[in-house]
Amino acid sequence: MRPADLAREHGISTQAIRNYERDGCLPAAERTPTGYRIYTGLHAAALRAFLALVPAFGRATAGAVMTAVHADRLDDALTELDRGxxxxxxxxxxxxxxxxxxxxxxxxxxxxxxxxxxxxxxxxxxxxxxxxxxxxxxxxxxxxxxxxxxxxxxxxxxxxxxxxxxxxxxxxxxxxxxxxxxxxxxxxxxxxxxxxxxxxxxxxxxxxxxxxARGLAMLTASARLDDYLTLRSEPPRRA
CATH class of the missing domain: 1.10.1660.10 (Multidrug-efflux Transporter Regulator; Chain: A; Domain 2)
Structure with a gap:
């Protein structure tokens, strides 16, 4: 996937995708030999989770949850959700x-x-x-x-x-x-x-x-985050 492929689903800019990756809200993307980012279904799931967390818990908490997940600090991520x-x-x-x-x-x-x-x-x-x-x-x-x-x-x-x-x-x-x-x-x-x-x-x-509305948004965010965590825990597929 290209940045535009991820951005199109949510009506956001490709620069936003790059910013989310830079801030740790998305996992780091691999690069082609020429330096282009390569995004996968895992990144798409991470983006859905992050964007669902924002209206439910706020931008700061959403970012803290995702960066904690990507640093393998799951309990810290869950603690952030508990506070919300x-x-x-x-x-x-x-x-x-x-x-x-x-x-x-x-x-x-x-x-x-x-x-x-x-x-x-x-x-x-x-x-x-x-x-x-x-x-x-x-x-x-x-x-x-x-x-x-x-x-x-x-x-x-x-x-x-x-x-x-x-x-x-x-x-x-x-x-x-x-x-x-x-x-x-x-x-x-x-x-x-x-x-x-x-x-x-x-x-x-x-x-x-x-x-x-916030309570319902929290339910949606939990489902999206669970989808991402499940996909993240699966072993990589071999070609």
Whole structure:
């Protein structure tokens, strides 16, 4: 096979094929005496696996999985996949909690009764650690009107009350779903006001669909990777 033969199936460029090989996402190709690359069915299977892994786990994880496989570090590759599945489960659990929180808020109960937030005020660093983001990210969300922590009158430091932590949790979820900051700010304003339920419900339904799509993509990626690993383990055929 030529690079164009592999590229044609997926509608990508031949340069992309060469880049994937250079980065270790494809096994190294043999060369003709004149220096042309020779690709085989094994490379085609590797490319299908890699391109299926990208929408399921992200480009970085897909590359890490394939390079680990090609370095004969199968357990490292499987660990990368495990992390992706664990993140999907965490997102599902967080979404379920957020739905419950939105239900409480839009049902007229007091703010802060949805997400389990720690009691008492928390610092920006503590909330950042809780979410796995940087303090700078939280300050950017504050500048966008997404979260509105007050300030300690003595020190001037930000204080995150349980309702503020709840808002930060909601913002984090929606950000992971790909929503822009101004959209998230609109959703959070509606939730804080316990107003119309349409916008929050639509945002959460959209994220639910994304989680379902990612889960299905993971199934496809696992099948493609299994095909490649099986082909890779077969002894080479003799002419």
């Amino acid at each position: 599945h664990a993140q999907l489960l965490r997102d599902r659990e967080t979404l379920a909690t957020v739905r419950e929180a939105v239900g409480h808020l839009t049902g007229g109960t007091a703010a802060g009764t949805g997400l389990p937030a720690p009691p008492g005020p928390r610092s920006v660093g503590e909330v950042a650690h809780r979410l796995g983001v940087t303090p700078a990210t939280l300050r950017a969300w504050e500048a966008a009107g997404i979260i509105t922590p007050d300030r300690d009158r003595t020190t001037g430091h930000r204080r995150y009350l349980p309702a503020d932590v709840r808002d930060a949790e909601l913002a984090h979820l929606l950000r992971r779903g790909g929503y822009l900051l101004d959209h998230i700010a609109t959703v959070l304003r509606q939730i804080r006001a316990a107003g119309g339920t349409g916008e929050p419900a639509a945002a959460l339904d959209g994220w639910q669909q994304r989680l379902t």
